[in-house]
Amino acid sequence: MNTAIRLVKAGVCYxxxxxxxxxxxxxxxxxxxxxxxxxxxxxxxxxxxxxxLGIIGDNGAGKSTLLRLLAxxxxxxxxxxxxxxxxxxxxxxxxxxxxxxxxxxxxRLGLALRGLDNAAIEAQLPKVLAFAExxxxxxxxxxxxxSGMVVRLVFAVAAVVxxxxxxxxxxxxxxxxYFQKKSLDHLRASLAQGxxxxxxxxxxxxxxxxxxxxxxxxxxxxxxxxxxxxxxDAYQDAVRARQAPPMSTPKTSIEPSLASFPSLQVVSLRxxxxxxxxxxxxxxWQRFVVEVRAASAGWRLxxxxxxxxxxxxxEIQCYGISTLxxxxxxxxxxxxxxxxxxxxxxxxxxxxxxxxxxxxxxxSGLHIYDAxxxxxxxxxxxxxxxxxIGLSWIPHQWEVEAN
Amino acid sequence: xxxAELRRYLALIYQLFRRDLTERYQGTVLGxxxxxxxxxxxxxxxxxxxxxxxxxxxxAQASNTHFALYVFTGLLAFNACAEVLTRSTTLITERRDWLxxxxxxxxxxxxxxxxxxxxxxxxxxxxxxxxxxVTGQLQVLGLVFYLPFLLIRILxxxxxxxxxxxxxxxxxxxxxxxxxxxxxLLFISPLLYPLELIPTDLRPLYDxxxxxxxxxxxxxxxxxxxxxxxxxxxxxxxxxxxLVAAAWLFQSLMPRARYVL
Numbered sequence: 001m002n003t004a005i006r007l008v009k010a011g012v013c014y015x016x017x018x019x020x021x022x023x024x025x026x027x028x029x030x031x032x033x034x035x036x037x038x039x040x041x042x043x044x045x046x047x048x049x050x051x052x053l054g055i056i057g058d059n060g061a062g063k064s065t066l067l068r069l070l071a072x073x074x075x076x077x078x079x080x081x082x083x084x085x086x087x088x089x090x091x092x093x094x095x096x097x098x099x100x101x102x103x104x105x106x107x108r109l110g111l112a113l114r115g116l117d118n119a120a121i122e123a124q125l126p127k128v129l130a131f132a133e134x135x136x137x138x139x140x141x142x143x144x145x146x147s148g149m150v151v152r153l154v155f156a157v158a159a160v161v162x163x164x165x166x167x168x169x170x171x172x173x174x175x176x177x178y179f180q181k182k183s184l185d186h187l188r189a190s191l192a193q194g195x196x197x198x199x200x201x202x203x204x205x206x207x208x209x210x211x212x213x214x215x216x217x218x219x220x221x222x223x224x225x226x227x228x229x230x231x232x233d234a235y236q237d238a239v240r241a242r243q244a245p246p247m248s249t250p251k252t253s254i255e256p257s258l259a260s261f262p263s264l265q266v267v268s269l270r271x272x273x274x275x276x277x278x279x280x281x282x283x284x285w286q287r288f289v290v291e292v293r294a295a296s297a298g299w300r301l302x303x304x305x306x307x308x309x310x311x312x313x314x315e316i317q318c319y320g321i322s323t324l325x326x327x328x329x330x331x332x333x334x335x336x337x338x339x340x341x342x343x344x345x346x347x348x349x350x351x352x353x354x355x356x357x358x359x360x361x362x363x364s365g366l367h368i369y370d371a372x373x374x375x376x377x378x379x380x381x382x383x384x385x386x387x388x389i390g391l392s393w394i395p396h397q398w399e400v401e402a403n
Numbered sequence: 404x405x406x407a408e409l410r411r412y413l414a415l416i417y418q419l420f421r422r423d424l425t426e427r428y429q430g431t432v433l434g435x436x437x438x439x440x441x442x443x444x445x446x447x448x449x450x451x452x453x454x455x456x457x458x459x460x461x462x463a464q465a466s467n468t469h470f471a472l473y474v475f476t477g478l479l480a481f482n483a484c485a486e487v488l489t490r491s492t493t494l495i496t497e498r499r500d501w502l503x504x505x506x507x508x509x510x511x512x513x514x515x516x517x518x519x520x521x522x523x524x525x526x527x528x529x530x531x532x533x534x535x536x537v538t539g540q541l542q543v544l545g546l547v548f549y550l551p552f553l554l555i556r557i558l559x560x561x562x563x564x565x566x567x568x569x570x571x572x573x574x575x576x577x578x579x580x581x582x583x584x585x586x587x588l589l590f591i592s593p594l595l596y597p598l599e600l601i602p603t604d605l606r607p608l609y610d611x612x613x614x615x616x617x618x619x620x621x622x623x624x625x626x627x628x629x630x631x632x633x634x635x636x637x638x639x640x641x642x643x644x645x646l647v648a649a650a651w652l653f654q655s656l657m658p659r660a661r662y663v664l
Binding site for chain 2: 014020022072092096100108109113114115117
């Protein structure tokens with residue numbers, strides 16, 4: 001396997017000057033007038049041709065600097081940075097674009113900056129336009145574009161050059177759902193065709209899905225490098241630990257071993273028919289109960305809610321609801337734990353395999369304390385075809401006109 | 404440099420040059436026609452002022468359009484240099500975004516205003532040659548003798564562009580100084596008067612002004628059809644050394660410039 005990227009103790013340090021002219025005087029007079037800021041220190045890793053690397057870390061951890069280094073916009077101040085193969089970078093949104101020029105002109109220049117000659121530029125332009133799907137807007141100045149349109153243009157330019165190494169920053173997250181999917185599909189297709197990918201995102205889910213390996217940067221240093229699932233988990237743990245309220249005085253007897261964050265403890269189904277070797281089974285219109293037990297970790301109960309989604313095995317969300325939306329206040333047990341049951345008296349689901357997603361969310365519905373995805377798989381069996389076909393029984397009636 | 408690499412750089416230079424010109428005339432009614440209108444207007448104005456209003460003549464035999472063409476020829480070199488000098492100081496700072504976020508090689512940027520200046524000069528030259536032809540003063544070999552000095556002009560412009568571009572990053576005042584400097588340059592070069600009018604004890608000042616030398620050489624070639632070999636040799640030496648020094652300055656300072664961009 002060939003190496004696409006090899007970094008050996010690569011470091012980048014910036015010099016900070018009080019005024020621009022100090023940098024000149026320093027050179028002329030030979031006296032130091034700067035402070036050194038280490039953006040990256042001693043980063044070493046290798047990326048094999050055709051594999052993918054996610055870069056995660058907090059803001060200011062050096063992610064952008066690392067990407068610039070890999071993109072060749074920046075030379076390492078120490079160590080080595082070797083990149084083999086044609087690369088194309090999609091850095092922070094909108095950089096390298098000129099607002100007064102039309103999308104078309106920007107596309108031309110973008111292609112030239114990526115090392116295409118004039119003939120190749122004109123040959124690739126139609127592909128860029130087709131990919132970006134900007135219609136007549138392509139002739140308008142880029143300053144009139146929305147951020148979603150900018151990302152379409154930039155991604156289209158970066159994508160058509162068919163690089164051997166694609167370097168993608170954050171940018172994707174601003175596109176609309178349709179284009180996000182299109183660009184992610186494109187990245188996946190490039191990977192399948194043997195290109196290498198370096199992908200930096202705060203969307204850890206995307207990193208996990210798209211990248212084999214991940215690299216966690218912390219304050220300019222490599223904190224962890226490894227299989228992406230493991231690195232993302234470790235990073236998420238660290239973020240959660242940091243976000244925990246400082247010195248949350250345990251009011252009641254909460255187990256000290258628990259993270260100081262609300263967490264799910266037990267999610268279980270009640271009332272299913274159990275049979276060895278088969279999934280727990282419910283009959284349509286039967287009573288369906290999910291029992292959830294969670295630790296409040298000393299948090300205000302008003303700020304904890306349980307959300308639940310029933311998902312079929314083809315990923316269709318059948319139904320999802322939460323105590324937040326149903327406006328059901330949670331109660332704490334003596335030991336600080338929360339216990340709640342989600343009850344459907346007459347389960348309307350039709351035959352199929354389903355599973356649950358259970359979420360512990362805050363009162364804004366945005367923050368997720370804890371989640372169980374694809375847990376408690378179960379089967380639903382219709383008692384009769386007469387209950388209909390499809391996903392769920394829907395209350396209905398027929399009205400037949402009589403003479 | 405490999406051929407493919409060279410082609411890529413040429414493509415980049417071409418795209419940057421294109422945008423530069425487009426940007427300049429974007430939204431104007433005349434568009435690219437301004438490129439020709441400007442020199443035409445200047446020549447018309449000079450003819451009106453010097454030939455009709457002031458009726459300046461070097462001697463009794465000279466035609467009344469002669470002085471206007473004389474001034475115009477000198478301004479050919481001056482305007483081209485002025486274009487480069489005004490643009491260079493902000494060249495790098497204006498393209499900060501590209502330099503930091505794309506793989507744009509910084510050494511390409513100072514070439515753009517120089518190329519633009521050659522285009523502007525070329526169009527003004529066409530206007531001049533037409534005027535000379537119409538007034539029957541065209542020197543057949545003039546164009547051939549002019550080209551070597553155009554090369555000198557380009558070398559000087561490149562030297563100025565490279566050094567000012569990188570110095571402009573550190574010394575932001577340079578930009579404000581430039582208009583004043585250009586006015587001084589206009590008067591210490593024999594643009595509106597012949598060099599012979601300068602008192603001999605002030606002559607060394609002019610001898611060491613490369614622009615004054617260039618203006619004189621342009622006139623000798625285009626108006627008199629004379630090639631001044633000695634002047635060419637001296638200017639070639641000076642301009643090449645200036646360019647080498649500028650390139651060295653640019654190369655040594657550019658890594659530092661990135662820190663303060």
